[in-house]
Amino acid sequence: MTDAAAGPDELLLRLRNFQSDYFPLHQQRFQDLVAQGQHPKTLFIGCSDSRLVPYLLTGAGPGELFVVRNVGAFVPPYDGTYGLHGTTAAIEYAVLSLHVERIIVCGHSHCGAIRVAYEGAPDEAIALQAWLKLAEEALLPVQSSPEAIRRTEQRVVVLQLERLMDYPMVRREVEAGRLTLHGWHYVIEDGEIHIFDVQQGNFVPASQSVHSGTGPYQPYVENDGQIFSY
Numbered sequence: 670m671t672d673a674a675a676g677p678d679e680l681l682l683r684l685r686n687f688q689s690d691y692f693p694l695h696q697q698r699f700q701d702l703v704a705q706g707q708h709p710k711t712l713f714i715g716c717s718d719s720r721l722v723p724y725l726l727t728g729a730g731p732g733e734l735f736v737v738r739n740v741g742a743f744v745p746p747y748d749g750t751y752g753l754h755g756t757t758a759a760i761e762y763a764v765l766s767l768h769v770e771r772i773i774v775c776g777h778s779h780c781g782a783i784r785v786a787y788e789g790a791p792d793e794a795i796a797l798q799a800w801l802k803l804a805e806e807a808l809l810p811v812q813s814s815p816e817a818i819r820r821t822e823q824r825v826v827v828l829q830l831e832r833l834m835d836y837p838m839v840r841r842e843v844e845a846g847r848l849t850l851h852g853w854h855y856v857i858e859d860g861e862i863h864i865f866d867v868q869q870g871n872f873v874p875a876s877q878s879v880h881s882g883t884g885p886y887q888p889y890v891e892n893d894g895q896i897f898s899y
């Protein structure tokens with residue numbers, strides 16, 4: 670069957686283009702990764718939003734990022750139960766089996782998860798309603814506004830870093846100096862990551878930051894002195 674006869678299946682054409690155009694340029698890399706296995710140094714926990722493109726942001730290629738994405742880039746509380754916790758399983762695998770050296774939690778501007786956390790999910794979206802409770806502690810007691818949502822998006826990132834530290838294997842590796850935690854907030858319209866700096870208690874644009882994340886968690890005090898713990 671020719672492409673013309675296949676009709677307007679754009680996705681099929683893209684699959685063929687990948688193998689014919691992109692893959693040959695990187696074939697050796699992929700085959701090395703098969704022969705030697707993957708050894709990514711980074712676990713990237715990102716929101717599912719289609720505008721967040723981790724590989725473009727970080728300049729990463731095949732084998733460099735172990736990625737788990739979900740609505741809001743949330744980290745479920747560690748409870749040690751034998752449950753169907755996909756994000757938790759990814760964290761356990763990345764830390765215990767892949768021995769990643771850093772974990773990035775990446776939220777972003779105009780995040781639908783945060784907006785819906787304020788405005789409420791559809792009645793039928795039962796799982797989504799439960800999932801969005803993972804942002805509840807970071808919501809501000811104000812009307813949702815662009816500024817409140819932006820600040821909440823950043824507070825939610827910090828909240829997930831705190832939750833990560835409740836994972837025994839994460840805390841152990843962080844305290845041993847083998848693992849660093851990075852909180853990022855991506856501003857889509859600027860193409861810039863803002864990096865959480867625990868010393869400053871603030872998010873600093875990458876263009877002005879001296880690091881890609883402050884590493885080990887310390888108690889977080891916001892600029893106005895409000896201690897962010899519950």
Ligand SMILES: [Zn+2]
Pocket residue numbers: 716717718740741742777779780781782783
């Ligand atoms: Zn989002």
